Each structure stands twice: as structure tokens, then as C-alpha cells.
Amino acid sequence: MFKEQAPPSFPTATAVTDDRQRTSLRLLRRTPLVGSFSDADLLALEIHTQMLQRWPGDLVHGHGDDADYLFILATGAVKISRPSRRGQDVVFDIFGPPAVFGAVSGSRGTGYPDTATALTHSQLLAIPAAAFRAMLETRADLALGVLDELAHRHERAQQHIRRLSSEEAGVRIAARLLELADTFGEPREGCIDLPIPLTRADLAALTGVTPETASRVMSRLRADHIVDSGRCWTTILDRRRLAAAAGH
Template identity: 30%
Template sequence: MSDKRETPLTSLSLEGHHCTVDLRLAKLGMVPFFQDLSEEQLRKVNKKFTANHYSKGETIYRQGDSATMLRVVVAGNVKLAAHTLEGESVLLDMLQPGDFFGNPMAGSKDIYDETAENQTSTCILSIRISDFKEVMSRYPSVAMSVLDIMADRLNESRQRIQHLTTLPVKKRLAHILVTLGNKFGEKHSRGLLIQLPLSRKDLANMAGTSAETTSRIMSQFQEDGLITSGRQWVAINDKPKLLHISVKD
């Protein structure tokens, strides 16, 4: 595994960044449950959101806090992690612009099941759950879409649990790399670059294994020409082979 400290990742700086109305509408329009709204309807919904800027590493909310807000990423990346009773951190997801987080169906006594932390500098749109429920009442298509999305997320959670409990670590890591490549990958001279700061600890937490095991398998992937990697970055060189590893018996 490369020990070079330089990174090919695009550096994100939000200094002087403004969440313009056009940008807000563009990112809100990417959220699945808003995609059937007209521009006029989306503009009305946008007025219920507030914009906030966060620094890299800043926590947006912690696991166990009251679940009062629904949020949408406008710029930057956010990671969601849950903490086990043993104090271990399990990385649940990495979010990019257009992704939402928080439980849109949360009740007044519900809490967040995860901690949301900024992977980079970010601009986040936020709406109170009570206000979002008014949006669902006003636009039935939003409510129906939310129900479908929450059902899909439940199935994804079940699949993730199955992966963590039944698949060998090598398959888990191959699956994670393919998934991240599909979501964050950008064509680059080094390969399909996962445009996201990604440490071995992050990958280990996603795979439910140790950083040492992750480093060993990632080193083998690199020796086999499947990936190129450095300090907190990974580029995929052979996605079909990684996909084959992730699904083969």
C-alpha cells in the first residue's frame, strides 16, 4: 500500500460559500421524496429549510440526541456512525450532496440512532420534523415516497446485518469498495477515484472488522492490481473483479 502522503482528492473549501436559492432547489430536487414536486412547490418547501455551514470533523448531532430535524446535504460529505454497547464505532453510511439524513417519521420522543459527523466542510439544509410532517400532509406524493424509502432502508439494514454476520471480511470489503465506487467514484488517472476522505479505520468500521485486517486485505487488493491507495484515499482499478470477489461462493 502506497505510503505517499499527497492526495488526488479534490480539496473542498466552503469559505465564502453561499447556499443560493438555485443551489438549494437543485439539491432538494435530488432528494427522492421531492422529485415529483413542481418547481413552484419545491420553492415553497425550500422556505421551510434553514442553511448551516459546518467545519470538517464537526458533529451535527450525536446518537441518543432528540430526533427533531431532517437534514439534506448541499455541499460536502457527512458520515453516519453508530456506537455499540462495547464502545465500538460502526460506520453506517457516507453521504454526498442531495442525500438526506435523520428519520422523517420520527415522533416527539424518538432519538437519533446514529452520530452525524462532517467528513469535509459542509453546507446542510435543515427542517424540523414537525414542519416536514406538514409538508407530507400538503403533498401526498411526498408522504408515499417517504414510506417507500423507509421500507427500502429497512431492507438495506437487514442486508448489511447479513453481510456483517455471514460473509468473510474479504467479500465485505470488496462489496464496500464497489458500493462506494458506484456512489462517489470519479474517473481519474489513478483509476475510479472514490472522491471521499477514507481511512483504513473507516473501512474497518464499515466492514465490522479490525484496522489491521482491513490493511492486510487492502494491501492484497493493491498487489493484485484491483486498487491503488494512499493516505485516506482509494482508487478502483478493476471494479468487475472486485464485484466478482464480493459475490462469488
């Protein structure tokens, strides 16, 4: 006689929704922008959020598209680019978690000033700009958080401009590699792997040099056994010497 087996069970729609909500709330709690929110506040915000998955090369938003969403990067990496006068997209930043980008200010009727593209498999929360704007109008702490975020970006942009105007190419590239290592680095046997596909063109755009100059600097860093690199991969072999090369 065969023993009767219970029928297979499948997750219900309610279970899937609850799991998604728990995940969204967990990601929101890790976001400094809403760090002052209570659990009830986060739950009220989570109602409006959508969870998105993007794979390498997938667009998060395009330059000039209606700025309808604020995005919170939960996992992965997103590159931010803008079109040059020649019509080519030039990378000027790479974001890691818990970056906030998109319609940060909640402005009406504006387009995204840049293009955001997933560099790696990325998980994001999307919050409608209208819902975020409504919260800005009633939450002074959220408005202050946005001001802090914008001030941080302004200071970072100013530092980048100062670096471009006063430091040689080798220092700029070493400094940017150091920033990327601190944001994305994965320690491995005394080294630090950068799990993002960083091309010579991207590195050149991030540091304001030509791809040829970026290649020469990287060749020198490889010869000095400070970094190792190949097609779209980079490993920091000696962080201390890289920091020295960056003037730190």
C-alpha cells in the same frame, strides 16, 4: 483629467437572499423524496429550509440530540456512526448526495439514533421536523416517499446483515469499496479515486471485520494491483477485478 469611476457595487441583502433561495430550490429539485412536488410546492417547502456548510470533522447532529431537523445532503459526504457498548463511535454507513437523514419520520419528541459527521466539505439543507411533519399530514405523495425511503434503508440493512453472516471478509470489503466507488468515485486516467478519508478502522466497521483483517485484505488488493491506498486515501485501479472480488 481623471475619468470619474463609478463607486464599487456590493450585493444587497435581497440579492443574497434570492441567490440562496435559487440554490435551495435547485437542491430540492434533485431530491427524490420531493420529486413529485411542483415549483409552488417546493417554494412553500424552501421557506422553511436553512442552508448549512460543514467541514471535515464537523458535527451535523449527535446521538441522542433532539431530532429537530431533517437533513438533505447536497454535496460532500457524511458518515453515520453509533456508540458501541464500549462507548466508542462505530461507523456503519457513509452517505453521499442526495441522501436524506435525520428526522425522516417526523416523529415527535425523539432523539437522533446516531451521530452524523461531515467527512468532507459538505453542503446541506436543514428542514425543521415540525414543518416536515405538517407537510406529511397533508401530502400523501410525501408520506409515500418517506415510506419508500424507509423501505429502501431496511432492504439495504438486510443486505448488509446477509453479507456479514454469509460472506468472507475479502468479499465484504471489496463489495463495500465498490459501493463507495459508485457513490463517490471520481474517474482519473482509467482509475477511480475515492475523495473521502477512509481509515482502516472505518472500513473495518463498515464491513464487520477487525482493523487487522481490513489491513490484510487491503494489502492483498494492493498486491494484486486492484486498489492503491495510503493514509486516508483510496484509488480503485481495476473496477472490473474489484467487482469480481465482490462476487458480482
